[in-house]
Amino acid sequence: MTETFYDVLRRQGISRRSFLKFCSLTTASLGLSPTVAPQIAHALENKPRTPVIWIEGLECTCCSESFIRSAHPLAKDAVLSLLSLDYHMTLSAAAGEQLRANAHDTIEKYKGKYILAVEGNPPLNEDGMYCIYYGKPFVETLKKYAKDAMAVVAWGSCASWGCVQAAKPNPTNAVPIDKVITDKPIIKVPGCPPIAEVMTAIVTYVLTFGRIPELDRQGRPKMFYSQRIHDKCYRRPHFDAGQFVEKWDDEAARAGYCLYKMGCKGPTTYNACSTTRWNEGVSFPIQSGHGCIGCSEDGFWDKGSFYDRLTNIPAFGVEANADKVGAVAAGVVGAAVVAHAAVTAIKKASEKSGSTKAEGK
Amino acid sequence: MSIDGRDLKFPKYVWEAPVRIWHWVMALAMVVLCVTGYFIGSPLPSVPGEAIDSYLMGYIRFTHFAAAYVFTVMLLMRAYWAVVGNKHAREMFLVPLYMLQPSWWRSFFRVLGHYLFIRRENDWHYGHNQLAMAAMFGMYLLGSVFMIVTGFAMYGEGTGMGSWQYNLFSSWVIPLFGQSQDVHTYHHLGMWYLVWFTIVHLYFVIREDITSGLTVVSSMISGWRDIKN
Numbered sequence A: 001m002t003e004t005f006y007d008v009l010r011r012q013g014i015s016r017r018s019f020l021k022f023c024s025l026t027t028a029s030l031g032l033s034p035t036v037a038p039q040i041a042h043a044l045e046n047k048p049r050t051p052v053i054w055i056e057g058l059e060c061t062c063c064s065e066s067f068i069r070s071a072h073p074l075a076k077d078a079v080l081s082l083l084s085l086d087y088h089m090t091l092s093a094a095a096g097e098q099l100r101a102n103a104h105d106t107i108e109k110y111k112g113k114y115i116l117a118v119e120g121n122p123p124l125n126e127d128g129m130y131c132i133y134y135g136k137p138f139v140e141t142l143k144k145y146a147k148d149a150m151a152v153v154a155w156g157s158c159a160s161w162g163c164v165q166a167a168k169p170n171p172t173n174a175v176p177i178d179k180v181i182t183d184k185p186i187i188k189v190p191g192c193p194p195i196a197e198v199m200t201a202i203v204t205y206v207l208t209f210g211r212i213p214e215l216d217r218q219g220r221p222k223m224f225y226s227q228r229i230h231d232k233c234y235r236r237p238h239f240d241a242g243q244f245v246e247k248w249d250d251e252a253a254r255a256g257y258c259l260y261k262m263g264c265k266g267p268t269t270y271n272a273c274s275t276t277r278w279n280e281g282v283s284f285p286i287q288s289g290h291g292c293i294g295c296s297e298d299g300f301w302d303k304g305s306f307y308d309r310l311t312n313i314p315a316f317g318v319e320a321n322a323d324k325v326g327a328v329a330a331g332v333v334g335a336a337v338v339a340h341a342a343v344t345a346i347k348k349a350s351e352k353s354g355s356t357k358a359e360g361k
Numbered sequence B: 001m002s003i004d005g006r007d008l009k010f011p012k013y014v015w016e017a018p019v020r021i022w023h024w025v026m027a028l029a030m031v032v033l034c035v036t037g038y039f040i041g042s043p044l045p046s047v048p049g050e051a052i053d054s055y056l057m058g059y060i061r062f063t064h065f066a067a068a069y070v071f072t073v074m075l076l077m078r079a080y081w082a083v084v085g086n087k088h089a090r091e092m093f094l095v096p097l098y099m100l101q102p103s104w105w106r107s108f109f110r111v112l113g114h115y116l117f118i119r120r121e122n123d124w125h126y127g128h129n130q131l132a133m134a135a136m137f138g139m140y141l142l143g144s145v146f147m148i149v150t151g152f153a154m155y156g157e158g159t160g161m162g163s164w165q166y167n168l169f170s171s172w173v174i175p176l177f178g179q180s181q182d183v184h185t186y187h188h189l190g191m192w193y194l195v196w197f198t199i200v201h202l203y204f205v206i207r208e209d210i211t212s213g214l215t216v217v218s219s220m221i222s223g224w225r226d227i228k229n
């Protein structure tokens, strides 16, 4: 299999014109200079394609669902044809042992050259029995497939942070994949699910350049995760003006004011929603009138209600935000001060009467 | 020197001018930070009209950040003065070192005993007593450094990757806390920590002024500690 990406496309009847369009679109979404587009085209035409093996652990398949809805029709056809040929349980035509044999062939043939894409994560309790993959705990497959991979892509918040299955009290002890795979570069693409265009662009980047994109300290590609939703939100002028939705059915909600007071997590969430948007750029949650829930952030399930601006303090176990804890404790401190002052005054008074008595003796 | 400090020589110049200036400017900045910070967390009711006509949240945040810079620069200046200033300018910073000496703890428990109404007499000191030192270090100083570190980490998120605030603070503070929302929560809690300190501080400053027989409140204005007649 020394086919290039371009060969696959041509075989599928895609014109050169659309191929070049795809290259420029991807260049733009990666934030690269337009002069890079020919470079991408050249790489895709000449380099033998890099196989991708896509495995699914404890997950809901929302990442795959998002992926196949990539805006540019070519992007999904192209990248999908690349992936499904090798291994993707939900999307491949083959199934069962036959499909698995494909994966093993690829691993054999492309040792150290294939990309492992992981959707979902491994639960570790009870020796990993909460997620069984071909009769064995998923964590074993994960380790085995990762061993000879060139790089690993962690799709979604599950693989990146743990997501809902790792939310407290996390009975199965589901962990992000970087707790299990420690010796490979891991590209985290968090989101529940991640944005389709972000996913395809990252895959294309790796396939084109044969290396992983620049990552931030938490392992996310900088080009899509270096800014918060709030930084590019189109409702930001209302935030700065101090114009907030106070209730879901008020005038401000209709006027499209800022959702900060309704618990919008845009100010603390790193993702590309407010620039790339969803479903072919149609909209994104805030544009549809609902605050960001922070789905691409670590542990977003455990911060209390999605509708509170001040979130719960994890350390206290009970429902308490910083203002509740702070004000109650300030009340206690205040009361203690008053009590101390009272005792001091009484002591002083009794000392005084004591000493006047002594003097008057 | 006797342990109850009754043989200390007064009047004594304790708080030098830079310490006094720092104290009052810093206290003012902190009040501004608490008020604006509270309204960042729980904003005022919505402003009517077009967005272009108002900038309320923007001004509140700007005031917070301006006061934050004043607060930070003041603390840096104060740390510098601890190096070049008198012995009392160093007190607040050296508490962990003092704590290594058994005699510090003996004095500490004497002071504690007084405040628990076990011991009648109140020891005299030129600078702070041991309980005050512990609070100045553990609550004020650590609390302030925490606020500066978490505050600049959030500030760096706005100025963006590559800015010095981001490189110096956000880049490591945010992963340390887990995510940005947690930094907000703990920064907010830190405000309350400093509010608790301030309540206790005000109480003890006034109490000492009335009961200790030494000048206390006026010492942070004139710099001199003296025996009250």
Ligand code: HEM
Residues within 6 Å of the ligand: A267, A310, B030, B033, B034, B036, B037, B038, B040, B041, B042, B061, B064, B065, B068, B069, B071, B072, B147, B148, B149, B150, B151, B152, B154, B155, B156, B184, B185, B187, B188, B190, B191, B194
């Ligand atoms: C005495 C010191 C300070 C106090 C009491 C204080 C208080 C607060 C409070 C209560 C909040 C709201 C937190 C929330 O619920 O999201 C806040 C936000 C913030 N503070 Fe401070 N702060 C202090 C110092 C600083 C410093 C030194 C900086 C450094 C620049 C800073 C920068 C910020 C930033 C960037 C925010 C977030 C603003 C936003 O999300 O729009 N603060 N502060």
Ligand code: HEM
Residues within 6 Å of the ligand: B019, B023, B026, B027, B028, B030, B031, B088, B089, B091, B092, B127, B128, B129, B132, B136, B140, B198, B201, B202, B205, B216, B217, B218, B219, B220
């Ligand atoms: C936000 C409010 C305030 C904060 C954070 C604060 C903080 C501090 C700190 C950290 C010190 C120790 C100085 C050092 O060791 O160099 C101090 C000393 C002092 N402060 Fe404040 N202060 C505040 C408000 C006030 C107010 C309103 C008063 C006046 C009633 C006051 C009176 C004093 C006095 C008299 C001292 C010297 C205490 C002594 O002699 O042991 N402070 N303050």
Ligand code: SF4
Residues within 6 Å of the ligand: A229, A230, A231, A233, A234, A235, A236, A237, A239, A257, A258, A259, A260, A264, A265, A266, A267, A286, A291, A292
């Ligand atoms: S709606 Fe959310 S992301 Fe947009 S400006 Fe308001 S708080 Fe920020």
Ligand code: SF4
Residues within 6 Å of the ligand: A191, A192, A229, A269, A270, A271, A273, A284, A285, A286, A291, A292, A293, A294, A295, A296
């Ligand atoms: S707006 Fe926020 S919650 Fe919604 S998809 Fe984007 S990151 Fe996730």
